[in-house]
Amino acid sequence: MSGTNQILSGIFRNMASMYRYLGDDQRFRALAYSKASRVLNGLNVDILEIHKKNLLDDIPGIGKSIAQKINEYIKTGKIKKYEVLKRKVPHEILELMDISGFGPKSVKRLHEKLHINTKQQLLNAINEGRVQGLVGFGERKVENMRRSLKLINQAEKRILLTHALSISDRILQQLSKIKEVHQIEVAGSIRRKKETIGDIDILVSSSPKDRSKIIKEFIGIQGVKSVLAKGPTKVSILIHEFNRQVDLRIVDDEQWGASLLYLTGSKEHNVFLRTKAKKNGYKMNEYGVFRIRDGRLLAGKTEEEIYRLMGLKYIPPELREGKDEFELTKQKMISKLVTIDDVKGDMHLHSDGSDGLSSLEKMADYVQKYYTYDYIVMTDHSKSVRIAGGMNERELQQQINRIKRVNKKAGNDYIKTGVEVDILEDGSLDLNDHILEKLDWVCASIHSGFRKDNTERIIKACMHPYVNCIGHPTGRLIGKREGYSVDWVRVFKVAKATGTALEINAQPERMDLNDELCSLARNAGVKLVISTDSHSEKQFEFMKSGIFIARRAWCTVKDILNTQSWKTIEQFVQSKRKRHQIAGNLK
DNA sequence: GCCGTTTTCGGCCCGACTGTTTTCAGTCG
Numbered sequence: 001m002s003g004t005n006q007i008l009s010g011i012f013r014n015m016a017s018m019y020r021y022l023g024d025d026q027r028f029r030a031l032a033y034s035k036a037s038r039v040l041n042g043l044n045v046d047i048l049e050i051h052k053k054n055l056l057d058d059i060p061g062i063g064k065s066i067a068q069k070i071n072e073y074i075k076t077g078k079i080k081k082y083e084v085l086k087r088k089v090p091h092e093i094l095e096l097m098d099i100s101g102f103g104p105k106s107v108k109r110l111h112e113k114l115h116i117n118t119k120q121q122l123l124n125a126i127n128e129g130r131v132q133g134l135v136g137f138g139e140r141k142v143e144n145m146r147r148s149l150k151l152i153n154q155a156e157k158r159i160l161l162t163h164a165l166s167i168s169d170r171i172l173q174q175l176s177k178i179k180e181v182h183q184i185e186v187a188g189s190i191r192r193k194k195e196t197i198g199d200i201d202i203l204v205s206s207s208p209k210d211r212s213k214i215i216k217e218f219i220g221i222q223g224v225k226s227v228l229a230k231g232p233t234k235v236s237i238l239i240h241e242f243n244r245q246v247d248l249r250i251v252d253d254e255q256w257g258a259s260l261l262y263l264t265g266s267k268e269h270n271v272f273l274r275t276k277a278k279k280n281g282y283k284m285n286e287y288g289v290f291r292i293r294d295g296r297l298l299a300g301k302t303e304e305e306i307y308r309l310m311g312l313k314y315i316p317p318e319l320r321e322g323k324d325e326f327e328l329t330k331q332k333m334i335s336k337l338v339t340i341d342d343v344k345g346d347m348h349l350h351s352d353g354s355d356g357l358s359s360l361e362k363m364a365d366y367v368q369k370y371y372t373y374d375y376i377v378m379t380d381h382s383k384s385v386r387i388a389g390g391m392n393e394r395e396l397q398q399q400i401n402r403i404k405r406v407n408k409k410a411g412n413d414y415i416k417t418g419v420e421v422d423i424l425e426d427g428s429l430d431l432n433d434h435i436l437e438k439l440d441w442v443c444a445s446i447h448s449g450f451r452k453d454n455t456e457r458i459i460k461a462c463m464h465p466y467v468n469c470i471g472h473p474t475g476r477l478i479g480k481r482e483g484y485s486v487d488w489v490r491v492f493k494v495a496k497a498t499g500t501a502l503e504i505n506a507q508p509e510r511m512d513l514n515d516e517l518c519s520l521a522r523n524a525g526v527k528l529v530i531s532t533d534s535h536s537e538k539q540f541e542f543m544k545s546g547i548f549i550a551r552r553a554w555c556t557v558k559d560i561l562n563t564q565s566w567k568t569i570e571q572f573v574q575s576k577r578k579r580h581q582i583a584g585n586l587k
Numbered sequence: 588g589c590c591g592t593t594t595t596c597g598g599c600c601c602g603a604c605t606g607t608t609t610t611c612a613g614t615c616g
Binding site for chain 2: 065100138139140141229234
């Protein structure tokens with residue numbers, strides 16, 4: 001994918017800021033650009049492709065005017081309107097609006113009165129005492145500005161879901177010990193299981209009289225750095241761990257569902273619901289759904305009753321992104337999303353046969369002790385991955401023998417034989433067919449050549465009769481490495497046609513496929529496998545992260561191979577081999 | 588600027604907290 005999506009998203013984000021700066025009469029225009037920016041940022045298809053097919057108008061949030069600007073950019077490399085705005089607005093200071101506590105009004109005043117254009121100039125002005133005393137800039141506001149400026153770089157970073165979950169679990173545990181807490185739940189993007197997290201949101205219900213006690217306890221929990229805001233029902237703190245903001249909201253039991261819905265978001269999901277409510281003659285807020293005519297409370301205690309009142313099926317948090325969940329729930333029953341209890345085995349793990357920390361026996365013992373799986377597949381690296389101590393054909397044969405011995409001793413067939421074989425630069429595999437043929441399961445992955453387009457490479461691997469799955473298909477590492485360039489539409493077609501599964505790799509830094517590609521793959525009819533890629537016993541718990549992705553992509557058990565019995569997986573493997581045999585015989 | 592099972596015009600979610608100001612604007616989620 002070209003970087004055009006990101007560039008345009010950036011331009012529209014800037015234009016939105018510029019319109020916000022220009023004044024309240026432009027706020028809806030600003031909203032429109034803001035939405036267009038978000039949409040482009042989340043788009044999984046190259047905008048150049050959509051432009052070629054003349055389908056820009058079909059993208060939700062992109063209308064005639066913005067489509068025209070995208071056209072203009074693609075043709076000329078510039079957007080006239082943007083250039084005009086840049087002359088009108090001191091755009092160097094737009095970044096100031098990203099600082100917590102700074103809105104368009106404050107930034108405008110700072111620019112007009114003190115000619116401030118950059119963060120550094122702002123810092124200087126604050127230190128020289130020129131800001132304080134300006135109308136609207138009291139002592140405390142200036143102090144907050146100083147603090148925000150210091151925090152900006154750290155605060156911008158989002159953290160991995162798994163880290164956010166460990167923080168929220170700890171806080172939830174502490175708060176649930178308070179006997180006045182009736183209900184408690186983590187909300188926001190953690191509840192929606194987004195792959196990265198900004199702030200942590202926690203909702204509590206209690207009697208109104210107990211709120212102050214709960215707030216006091218919350219502020220006193222371990223690791224609090226500072227209190228950012230504190231009211232009777234809402235508190236924000238900063239904690240040392242990852243320098244995160246944690247928001248606590250306390251409501252009555254009757255408001256629980258409405259508040260949970262509101263606080264879970266996403267923003268877009270909420271806006272849709274509230275707009276729909278309004279059309280139906282209701283008003284919806286975090287306290288419930290009310291009839292506008294007489295203000296009567298119609299729903300609020302549970303999320304389920306609110307969705308019901310709105311004439312909608314219950315939408316699980318993972319799907320609430322304000323995209324197509326409303327349309328899709330209308331079209332069909334929301335089928336039951338896959339859960340962690342559906343998983344029957346882990347199909348990608350490493351032992352000390354390559355770069356794992358434990359022996360295959362220890363790994364197997366651990367899984368059987370703590371998980372209810374029916375099978376695991378040993379998939380150590382192959383020889384090309386030297387740094388991981390990958391196996392050659394001889395070593396792999398030895399491992400196969402070893403697994404057979406272990407299984408025989410245990411009197412079962414729990415450990416399946418497999419490999420994570422390397423896909424070489426030309427798309428061939430780095431182990432010969434003779435050894436691959438003997439394995440129960442072959443996962444093929446790319447571990448080199450990340451900068452090239454890897455479409456053909458992956459397609460060739462899919463065509464191989466013994467390859468059953470493509471491991472971590474995009475190769476991305478969240479926050480560290482972009483995925484390599486791949487034409488996913490083509491890959492999904494080939495994967496489906498050849499009977500090759502794609503992996504949802506549940507390593508926290510990988511989460512690969514991600515939710516969006518996973519959804520596209522599922523729509524294309526591709527089978528998926530959720531794997532932990534465990535390199536130690538502890539990592540088997542990553543399975544739940546993989547489930548999060550699958551759920552966000554609307555997957556049910558029928559989409560996920562390792563929710564099926566081993567017999568079904570065997571059929572999946574054999575049918576691909578058989579097809580190739582037939583094709584070979586026909587030649 | 589976008590959008591439409593009331594609409595191609597006229598809407599566009601709604602409330603908490605802060606700080607500064609004495610009744611509310613600004614900002615955030």
